[in-house]
Amino acid sequence: xxxxxxxxxxxxxxxxxxxxxxxxxxxxxxxxxxxxxxxxxxxxxxxxxxxxxxxxxxxxxxxxxxxxxxxxxxxxxxxxxxxxxxxxxxxxxxxxxxxxxxxxxxxxxxxxxxxxxxxxxxxxxxxxxxxxxxxxxxxxxxxxxxxxxxxxxxxxxxxxxxxxxxxxxxxxxxxxxxxxxxxxxxxxxxxxxxxxxxxxxxxxxxxxxxxxxxxxxxxxxxxxxxxxxxxxxxxxxxxxxxxxxxxxxxxxxxxxxxxxxxxxxxxxxxxxxxxxxxxxxxxxxxxxxxxxxxxxxxxxxxxxxxxxxxxxxxxxxxxxxxx
Amino acid sequence: xxxxxxxxxxxxxxxxxxxxxxxxxxxxxxxxxxxxxxxxxxxxxxxxxxxxxxxxxxxxxxxxxxxxxxxxxxxxxxxxxxxxxxxxxxxxxxxxxxxxxxxxxxxxxxxxxxxxxxxxxxxxxxxxxxxxxxxxxxxxxxxxxxxxxxxxxxxxxxxxxxxxxxxxxxxxxxxxxxxxxxxxxxxxxxxxxxxxxxxxxxxxxxxxxxxxxxxxxxxxxxxxxxxxxxxxxxxxxxxxxxxxxxxxxxxxxxxxxxxxxxxxxxxxxxxxxxxxxxxxxxxxxxxxxxxxxxxxxxxxxxxxxxxxxxxxxxxxxxxxxxx
Numbered sequence: 160x161x162x163x164x165x166x167x168x169x170x171x172x173x174x175x176x177x178x179x180x181x182x183x184x185x186x187x188x189x190x191x192x193x194x195x196x197x198x199x200x201x202x203x204x205x206x207x208x209x210x211x212x213x214x215x216x217x218x219x220x221x222x223x224x225x226x227x228x229x230x231x232x233x234x235x236x237x238x239x240x241x242x243x244x245x246x247x248x249x250x251x252x253x254x255x256x257x258x259x260x261x262x263x264x265x266x267x268x269x270x271x272x273x274x275x276x277x278x279x280x281x282x283x284x285x286x287x288x289x290x291x292x293x294x295x296x297x298x299x300x301x302x303x304x305x306x307x308x309x310x311x312x313x314x315x316x317x318x319x320x321x322x323x324x325x326x327x328x329x330x331x332x333x334x335x336x337x338x339x340x341x342x343x344x345x346x347x348x349x350x351x352x353x354x355x356x357x358x359x360x361x362x363x364x365x366x367x368x369x370x371x372x373x374x375x376x377x378x379x380x381x382x383x384x385x386x387x388x389x390x391x392x393x394x395x396x397x398x399x400x401x402x403x404x405x406x407x408x409x410x411x412x413x414x415x416x417x418x419x420x421x422x423x424x425x426x427x428x429x430x431x432x433x434x435x436x437x438x439x440x441x442x443x444x445x446x447x448x449x450x451x452x453x454x455x456x457x458x459x460x461x462x463x464x465x466x467x468x469x470x471x472x473x474x475x476x477x478x479x480x481x482x
Numbered sequence: 483x484x485x486x487x488x489x490x491x492x493x494x495x496x497x498x499x500x501x502x503x504x505x506x507x508x509x510x511x512x513x514x515x516x517x518x519x520x521x522x523x524x525x526x527x528x529x530x531x532x533x534x535x536x537x538x539x540x541x542x543x544x545x546x547x548x549x550x551x552x553x554x555x556x557x558x559x560x561x562x563x564x565x566x567x568x569x570x571x572x573x574x575x576x577x578x579x580x581x582x583x584x585x586x587x588x589x590x591x592x593x594x595x596x597x598x599x600x601x602x603x604x605x606x607x608x609x610x611x612x613x614x615x616x617x618x619x620x621x622x623x624x625x626x627x628x629x630x631x632x633x634x635x636x637x638x639x640x641x642x643x644x645x646x647x648x649x650x651x652x653x654x655x656x657x658x659x660x661x662x663x664x665x666x667x668x669x670x671x672x673x674x675x676x677x678x679x680x681x682x683x684x685x686x687x688x689x690x691x692x693x694x695x696x697x698x699x700x701x702x703x704x705x706x707x708x709x710x711x712x713x714x715x716x717x718x719x720x721x722x723x724x725x726x727x728x729x730x731x732x733x734x735x736x737x738x739x740x741x742x743x744x745x746x747x748x749x750x751x752x753x754x755x756x757x758x759x760x761x762x763x764x765x766x767x768x769x770x771x772x773x774x775x776x777x778x779x780x781x782x783x784x785x786x787x788x789x790x791x792x793x794x795x796x797x798x799x800x801x802x803x804x805x
Binding site for chain 2: 250253254257261262265290291301302304305306307308309310312313316317320321323324327328402404443
């Protein structure tokens with residue numbers, strides 16, 4: 160199966176590419192021009208792409224370029240991951256974030272409708288579309304009302320709903336995935352757990368005083384392993400229902416402080432935890448977790464890797480990359 | 483109370499302006515430059531605006547102009563109706579429709595946050611955000627999953643969710659209304675019921691053979707009177723909960739053919755109904771109706787005018803304007 164992954168140089172794109180190649184797919188990935196150096200693992204500290212993967216520079220906001228790539232490749236499967244993802248930036252640059260996350264997606268959808276209408280497309284939406292659910296509405300399911308509280312969440316919801324429209328009106332075989340947070344080797348250290356793991360690895364390697372700096376630790380989040388998530392993407396693309404939305408998650412929440420304690424335990428180092436006022440942010444949502452019941456029912460997905468296994472991988476990644 | 487109505491020259495904007503003036507509000511409306519002649523009732527065949535209303539030419543896509551108007555007026559209440567509304571056009575011009583319906587709305591929201599943060603805003607979303615609900619999910623409530631099947635529906639949902647974000651994150655007092663179809667004097671004859679009423683009025687006035695041309699008559703829709711809807715807008719703005727979405731509707735559906743029969747009965751003319759193949763469009767959604775339970779609970783709204791009353795008004799309007 161010929162697969163095209165947009166945003167292939169990102170954290171999840173790299174893991175997905177490995178998974179697709181391991182399934183025997185013929186994989187091409189797109190990246191934003193300027194990201195080339197990011198493929199140098201020594202610079203990026205990310206997971207290297209498989210050697211067999213074809214890489215294509217593509218600005219998804221360039222409609223003509225998107226049409227050209229789709230027309231040329233006529234992929235059986237498009238995994239559309241390319242997006243502006245780091246949320247705090249989004250609030251200040253709403254228009255730019257819509258440009259990429261919404262109009263970039265519409266470019267791909269239109270290109271498929273016109274030039275490759277039998278392609279399937281998996282759109283990676285986000286659990287951020289649910290935002291702040293009403294009290295008593297956990298676990299979050301695909302039928303939980305959308306109540307985004309960030310521009311990022313609004314942009315993802317907009318494109319998510321557009322995919323529904325294209326599936327119903329243009330007959331495109333599109334599915335939408337709303338993943339909860341996922342962790343793994345190569346994740347940007349702006350994300351809390353990756354950041355903690357990096358600090359602990361530095362301590363273990365003697366590159367840092369045994370003090371770890373943290374922000375809020377009270378919020379509870381639903382964490383999955385990135386390997387489980389990318390496996391779900393392929394299963395959803397193959398066996399999900401046309402137009403449907405699927406939540407992928409672990410099904411339970413854990414306090415961020417508890418994740419940190421587990422990381423410390425896995426690392427077998429003694430560390431002092433120090434709250435860094437600069438890292439403290441208001442916690443909008445104290446607790447959030449989803450249900451993967453629909454994914455399980457429709458294509459048999461459930462998570463396989465537990466949190467401890469994931470933390471082992473992340474710590475191992477940092478130890479290897481910082482050594 | 484100083485009220486600003488965007489899209490004030492539209493069908494609903496005119497009715498809303500009358501209602502606000504009758505409540506003692508000080509009303510300004512914005513219109514799109516070029517719409518001036520539309521205020522000439524003889525050209526537009528719309529309901530004239532009250533004389534006391536201030537009119538302001540404003541392109542809501544012009545961010546600076548929007549900021550200027552908001553800064554100048556500092557309205558207590560903004561009723562944001564301006565939008566590209568006629569749905570069939572939208573599919574071909576997605577980008578333009580987002581420009582007005584989404585980014586125009588973001589311009590207003592940002593202007594309020596920066597220059598008039600105590601203003602309240604009512605965003606007129608649409609029942610089109612629900613699109614094609616899953617079987618067995620009638621009546622539609624505010625918690626029914628969004629499944630739009632038109633670009634128009636996607637644009638309205640996007641802005642609707644953005645209003646939620648601004649209410650929660652920027653502390654703006656915004657409410658969202660998702661009205662089901664509403665009827666009344668002055669509605670564009672591209673809409674089926676207004677079109678039927680115009681044809682019947684022409685027949686009654688002897689300006690047309692006693693044959694009425696129709697498209698599909700089987701679909702069932704939930705129709706309200708525009709007067710009930712605009713009353714609900716003011717009540718929602720004053721007493722709705724910050725950030726909440728409200729469905730306004732009649733709570734029941736009626737077959738379009740049955741509405742036509744009622745119109746004919748009200749008109750007391752003999753007509754032949756002829757199906758015009760050019761008017762036949764695929765019916766996406768055979769039946770749709772909502773529940774106004776949340777609006778009733780939160781601010782005591784319920785419809786007052788029954789369908790027969792509405793049809794009398796519409797027919798009377800056309801008879802007067804075509805005479």
